[in-house]
Amino acid sequence: MVKSFGGVGKTTLCRQLAYDLYNKDDFPNVIWLDASQGLNSKLVNILSAHFRIEDIEDPVTAFIGVVSQVTNKGVLIIDNLLEDDGEWLIARQLQSINFPCIVNSRYQDTNFNEVIELDFLSEQDCLSLYCYYSNEGMKDKAVLDAKISKLNPTEKRAVAQIVQHCGNHTLVLELVAKIALMSDYSPSKMWDELEGSNFDSLVEIKAGRGFAAEGSEKIIQHIGKLISLMRLPENEVLLLQSLSRLPVFAFETDTLRGWLNLDNAVILNSLVKKSLLSKSILEDDRKSYLLHDILARAVRQVYDIQLNDQKSQQFIQEIVDTFGYYGSLKISEKLILEALLLHGQKNFDDKKGNFNASLGLLYLYTAQYSQALPYLETSLTICQKIGDKAGEGVTLNNISQIYQAQGNYTTALTYLTDSLEIHREIDNKAGEGTTLNNISLICQIQGDYTTALTYLTNSLTICQEIGDKAGEGTTLNNISSIYKAQGDCATALTYLTDSLTIHQEIGGKAGEGATLNNISQIYQAQGDYTAALTYLTDSLAIRQEIGDKVGEGATLNNISQIYYAQCDYTTALTYLTNSLTICQEIGDKAGEGTTLNNISQIYKAQGDYTTALIHLTDSLAIHQEIGYKAGEGATLNNISLIYQTQGDYTTALIYLTDSLAIRQEIGDKAGEGNALFNMGVIYYQTGKKQQGLACLQSAKKIAQEIDYFKLNQALDGLSFDV
Structure with missing residues (x-):
C-alpha cells in the first residue's frame, strides 16, 4: 500500500511502476483500477468491455474468477481509493487474486501490513522540484543539475526549510517557485518571514475543517501564508477565496459562468497572466471550468470532493454555513443552490441527511419557505432514524426558522424547545447558544423583553465560554435591540459598538454590515438623521461588496425612512423602489411585502390614499401567500x-x-x-x-x-x- 496526502506523487509513482512492468517482455499483465468513481462500477465496465460479461450480480467474484483463469502473472494497481468502508472491503477481497495488489490512497487500512508512506521530501528532492517549477517544467536532468549548482548554500537550505515547515508537499515547492519568479522574494527571504511568524492566513478554509486527511490542515494554513507574500490586490484575493471555497461541481453552473464573465473579467485576466488561473477559465466554449490556482488545487487535493462521497455532503453543509454568516463573498445563494441541484441529479443516497438539510437552508435563506420545509423535514427524519442527535438538534432549529418567519411563533417555539433539550443532552454548547438566541427572538417579537434578555444573556455566556466570536457578536447585536425597543438607546449603542468591534476583528463582513445598519436605527430614533445616514451608507457599501442582496434591500429600505422622516418623499420613494426591485429579483417575498407596506406610507403622507391602498393590498396578499x-x-x-x-x-x-x-x-x-x-x-x-x-x-x-x-x-x- 502507498499512502500519503494528495499531490505528493502517489499516482505518478504507481503509474511509472505500471509502465516499467508493462514494457518487460516477461511481465505482460498490468491491471489498473481507478477507484475514484467506485470500484464496483469500474469492475462491471471492465467485465463488460473486455470479457463481454453482462448481468453481473457479484462484480468482485466475477472479476477475480475471470482474471485467475486468464493469467497467473501480473500486478493489480488500485489508484485513488477513498475513505469508504465498502470500497476498502472490495479492495481487500481483490487481494485474493494470485498476484500482487498495490493500493494507492491518502487513507490507511489496518489490514494492510506493508505500507509505503510518502511523507518526506529530501533536500535534494526539494531542490530538484524547485528548479523544475522555476523553469516551466524542464525535465532535462543535466539542466536541472546546472540550475541547482547555481543556488548558493543559503538558498538551498531555505528551500528545504520552507518545504519541511509547510508539510513536505510538492504544492509548496510550486508556490515558492512562483513567488520567487513573480516578486523580489528569494527563498531565503521567504524563510526569514515565515520562520517563527504568526501570519494570519488570507484564506480560511472553513469548508473542509474537521474531516481532512491527517496533516492537510497544516498544508492549507501555510499555503495561505505563502500566498500572503505575493502581495496580491484585495480583489484578486477575494476572487481566489470565493473560487477555492466551492466544490468542483459548482463550476458546471451557468450562474458562476455569468458571474465570472460579467463581474470579474479584469480580475480573471490578471490572475491568468500571473499563472494562478488557467487560460481555459476565459474560454466561452468550455463545458466546465478548470480551476488551476494553487490554493484551490490544494483544497481539492487534500479534501475529497467526490459526488458519491459522504464528505461531499459535509463540504456542502460548510459552504451553506459560510454563506449564512459571511455573505458568500459575492457568490450568490443562486449559484450554490444551482450547484446543489446539479449534485442532486446524481441520485445518491443521502444517508446522513446533509444534502437535504443544505437545500432546505438555501430555500430558507431566500424566503422560499414552502420549498424549504420538505427538505428539512426529510433531513430530520434521517437524523432521527440513524440516531444523529447533533444533526437532529440543528435541523429542529432550522425548521423553527420557517415557522418563525411565517409568524407561527407557537410552533417555532416547540421546535426550538426540542432542539435546546437535545443540545443540552449531548452537551453541544455551540448549538445550545444558537438555540437560546433564536428563542430570545421569539420572546422579543411577542414583547416579552425580560425573558428574551435572560435567554440572550445565557447565550452570550456560552459564546464567550467556547470562544465563538461570531456568535458573541450576533448575540450582542440582539441584546441591543431589546434595549432599543425599551427606549434605552444609550445601552443599546454600547452593545452595538461591542458587536461591531468583534465583527471587524474577525472579518465578519455580513455581521459588520448588519451591525452598522442597526446602529443607524439608534441615531434615527434620536432624530440624528445625519449620523444615521452615515452608518447606513457604510452598511450599504459592505452589503453590496459581499453580495448580501437581502441585507442590501433592508438597508435601502432603512435609508428611505430617513428621507421619509424629513418629508423628502421623492428620494425616499427612489430608495424604496430600488429595494423592491432587489426583493423581487431574489425572490425575497417577506422583504417585498414589507417594502410595499413602506411605499404605501409615502403615498398616504402625500394624500394619495388610493395608491397607498393598492400597495397595502398587494403587501397583504404576499404576507398571506407566504403565511x-x-x-x-x-x-x-x-x-x-x-x-x-x-x-x-x-x-x-x-x-x-x-x-x-x-x-x-x-x-x-x-x-x-x-x-x-x-x-x-x-x-x-x-x-x-x-x-x-x-x-x-x-x-x-x-x-x-x-x-x-x-x-x-x-x-x-x-x-x-x-
Whole structure:
C-alpha cells in the first residue's frame, strides 16, 4: 500500500511502476483500477468491455474468477481509493487474486501490513522540484543539475526549510517557485518571514475543517501564508477565496459562468497572466471550468470532493454555513443552490441527511419557505432514524426558522424547545447558544423583553465560554435591540459598538454590515438623521461588496425612512423602489411585502390614499401567500389607518379587529398594543368613550408590561388621561 496526502506523487509513482512492468517482455499483465468513481462500477465496465460479461450480480467474484483463469502473472494497481468502508472491503477481497495488489490512497487500512508512506521530501528532492517549477517544467536532468549548482548554500537550505515547515508537499515547492519568479522574494527571504511568524492566513478554509486527511490542515494554513507574500490586490484575493471555497461541481453552473464573465473579467485576466488561473477559465466554449490556482488545487487535493462521497455532503453543509454568516463573498445563494441541484441529479443516497438539510437552508435563506420545509423535514427524519442527535438538534432549529418567519411563533417555539433539550443532552454548547438566541427572538417579537434578555444573556455566556466570536457578536447585536425597543438607546449603542468591534476583528463582513445598519436605527430614533445616514451608507457599501442582496434591500429600505422622516418623499420613494426591485429579483417575498407596506406610507403622507391602498393590498396578499402572520397583522393595521384618515371608521375597525386577532394569536404583544391603541382612538373619535377607554387602558397595560417605549410615548401624547 502507498499512502500519503494528495499531490505528493502517489499516482505518478504507481503509474511509472505500471509502465516499467508493462514494457518487460516477461511481465505482460498490468491491471489498473481507478477507484475514484467506485470500484464496483469500474469492475462491471471492465467485465463488460473486455470479457463481454453482462448481468453481473457479484462484480468482485466475477472479476477475480475471470482474471485467475486468464493469467497467473501480473500486478493489480488500485489508484485513488477513498475513505469508504465498502470500497476498502472490495479492495481487500481483490487481494485474493494470485498476484500482487498495490493500493494507492491518502487513507490507511489496518489490514494492510506493508505500507509505503510518502511523507518526506529530501533536500535534494526539494531542490530538484524547485528548479523544475522555476523553469516551466524542464525535465532535462543535466539542466536541472546546472540550475541547482547555481543556488548558493543559503538558498538551498531555505528551500528545504520552507518545504519541511509547510508539510513536505510538492504544492509548496510550486508556490515558492512562483513567488520567487513573480516578486523580489528569494527563498531565503521567504524563510526569514515565515520562520517563527504568526501570519494570519488570507484564506480560511472553513469548508473542509474537521474531516481532512491527517496533516492537510497544516498544508492549507501555510499555503495561505505563502500566498500572503505575493502581495496580491484585495480583489484578486477575494476572487481566489470565493473560487477555492466551492466544490468542483459548482463550476458546471451557468450562474458562476455569468458571474465570472460579467463581474470579474479584469480580475480573471490578471490572475491568468500571473499563472494562478488557467487560460481555459476565459474560454466561452468550455463545458466546465478548470480551476488551476494553487490554493484551490490544494483544497481539492487534500479534501475529497467526490459526488458519491459522504464528505461531499459535509463540504456542502460548510459552504451553506459560510454563506449564512459571511455573505458568500459575492457568490450568490443562486449559484450554490444551482450547484446543489446539479449534485442532486446524481441520485445518491443521502444517508446522513446533509444534502437535504443544505437545500432546505438555501430555500430558507431566500424566503422560499414552502420549498424549504420538505427538505428539512426529510433531513430530520434521517437524523432521527440513524440516531444523529447533533444533526437532529440543528435541523429542529432550522425548521423553527420557517415557522418563525411565517409568524407561527407557537410552533417555532416547540421546535426550538426540542432542539435546546437535545443540545443540552449531548452537551453541544455551540448549538445550545444558537438555540437560546433564536428563542430570545421569539420572546422579543411577542414583547416579552425580560425573558428574551435572560435567554440572550445565557447565550452570550456560552459564546464567550467556547470562544465563538461570531456568535458573541450576533448575540450582542440582539441584546441591543431589546434595549432599543425599551427606549434605552444609550445601552443599546454600547452593545452595538461591542458587536461591531468583534465583527471587524474577525472579518465578519455580513455581521459588520448588519451591525452598522442597526446602529443607524439608534441615531434615527434620536432624530440624528445625519449620523444615521452615515452608518447606513457604510452598511450599504459592505452589503453590496459581499453580495448580501437581502441585507442590501433592508438597508435601502432603512435609508428611505430617513428621507421619509424629513418629508423628502421623492428620494425616499427612489430608495424604496430600488429595494423592491432587489426583493423581487431574489425572490425575497417577506422583504417585498414589507417594502410595499413602506411605499404605501409615502403615498398616504402625500394624500394619495388610493395608491397607498393598492400597495397595502398587494403587501397583504404576499404576507398571506407566504403565511407571514406578523406582516399580515401589521399590514391590516396600516390599511385601517387609511380608512380612519378618510373618516370611514366602520371599515377601519373591521381591519383593526382582524389585525388584533392575528397579533393575539401569534403572541405579538407589541402589535397587540398598537392595534388596541388605534381602536381606542377611533372609538373616542366616534363618541364611544367607554369602549375607547377600555381599549386604551388595555394598550397601556401591555406597554407597561413589556416596557414598550413608543407605545408609552403615544399614550402620553393623548389630549386626555387614560
